[in-house]
Amino acid sequence: PFVKFARLLSPYRGTPESAEVDLYAVAPDTIDPGTQKLIPIEIWVQLPRWCYGRVAPHSGLALCAGVHVQAGAVDHDYRGEV
Template sequence: MAGVLRCKKLSAFATLPARGSAGAAGYDLSAAHDCVVPARGKALCKTDIALAIPASHYGRVAPRSGLAWKHFIDVGAGVIDEDYRGNVGVILFNHGDGDFIVKCGDRIAQLVLERISTPDVVLVDSLDETDRAACGFGSTGGFASKRALDENAAPVQPAPPAVSGA
């Protein structure tokens, strides 16, 4: 048995998280209230559920692919700690040009339970060397092979604004 995810409904409008299929990684999260996500804006949609995330796990609130592809809706800042017991809210970002209407009961995100490791933090004088070292931000592929990236390289400066003649 995989364990249980204990859920509490905080209102009659809450919908328990549910997987869409036996092989689904995430549990659908549904809005408990109508909500408008303004064009190019954001909104906090409450689910009216509280959860007891299993020990050594956290809940990652992830986007639903259909909302992202069809309506430009994304999810932000979605971590539910195992000791959080409040109303689960979903931050929705609308990257589209029109308002996005959420109705009570609409599936707005998915909850993915992920196992975590939380080792003690230890201050050290040095770290072991690796081939990658401090190279980051695209250094392992893409443009890195065309342009030598260096941690001291100056950032690319944006072009100055165009001046319109009168």
Template sequence: TRARLQLAGGRGVRLFPWRLSSLSFCSAMPCSEATPTISPSKWARPAEDAMRLCFVWLSEPATAPSKRSVRAVGYDLYHAYDHTVPPMEKALVKMDIQIALPSGCYGIGAPCSGLAAKHLRDVGAGIIGEDYRGNVGVLLNFGKEGALRKGDRIALLICEWIFYPEIEEVQVLDDTERGSGGLGSTGKN
């Protein structure tokens, strides 16, 4: 996979279905971080060709994020090692890569629908901050015994825009139809 990735390294691929960005991999930092001088919510969004999802290999068994189709909603993430997780347990699974998300975006670790349906695997606690530079991992919940093998696809990385609203204290909030209705207040299902 590494040789194949290096050959394709300069090509951009679509990430967002609404065509916000074109991403290509870069094999080394820096992916510059903006230094805020004004509220981040007022930052201009980068041009489509300036968006990059940069990553760094942390080990030989690591696999680069990849997409299975041009319009796939996210990048597949792969497990770097073999191990087994007992039924009804959870495991923090590391990919052995570091990433730098595009400026103004955060990442969500989401379940792969096929793996969830076939193996009862679900992803929990999967937010990756724009400024996080550690080993990327996802928390997997297993409904039945989970045998993870090196190179197994285990989750999706989905990039979304971050919105940083200004915080303002007010005396009274506006009324809405829902009001203070909580869980279950908008439907019976």
């Protein structure tokens, strides 16, 4: 009926060949069905010039729990929290 988030780990690559890292909430939280909520991850990045970052839904959460990320691109000169 709801999705629980709990920070267990720092961002990490699932395998050495992974193109992305998995992100985690900084504190336990829940999202009730049919609602939206901002879940802080306390991540700051500094990207190389001519590159951008992308926050995308994790396939397991998107498929199994219906959790989708509504974030988009992170420009190379952005310095705030993602």
